[in-house]
Amino acid sequence: ADVARSLLSALSKLGFDAVVLGGGRVDYDPDNRRAHVYGFSYGFGKGDHEFVSLLIQCETDIHATYDNSDNLY
DSSP states (O other): OOTHHHHHHHHHHTTOOOOOOOBOEEEEETTTTEEEEEOOBTTTBBOOHHHHHHHHHHHSSOEEEEOOOTTOO
């Protein structure tokens, strides 16, 4: 849970300011090169799943889908 907290702490010690805009989960199926973005973070709220899925597709050859439902955690 809240895996970003340790990263935020490390970045802060290096002099960087960072803000987490939300969270969620990514299920990845390496055999089919597919990812699905969903859910939310109790500590950071829900991220922009559409943007994350587009980012995955633009930066990799992985097909990504998303779901904005709050019922998938």
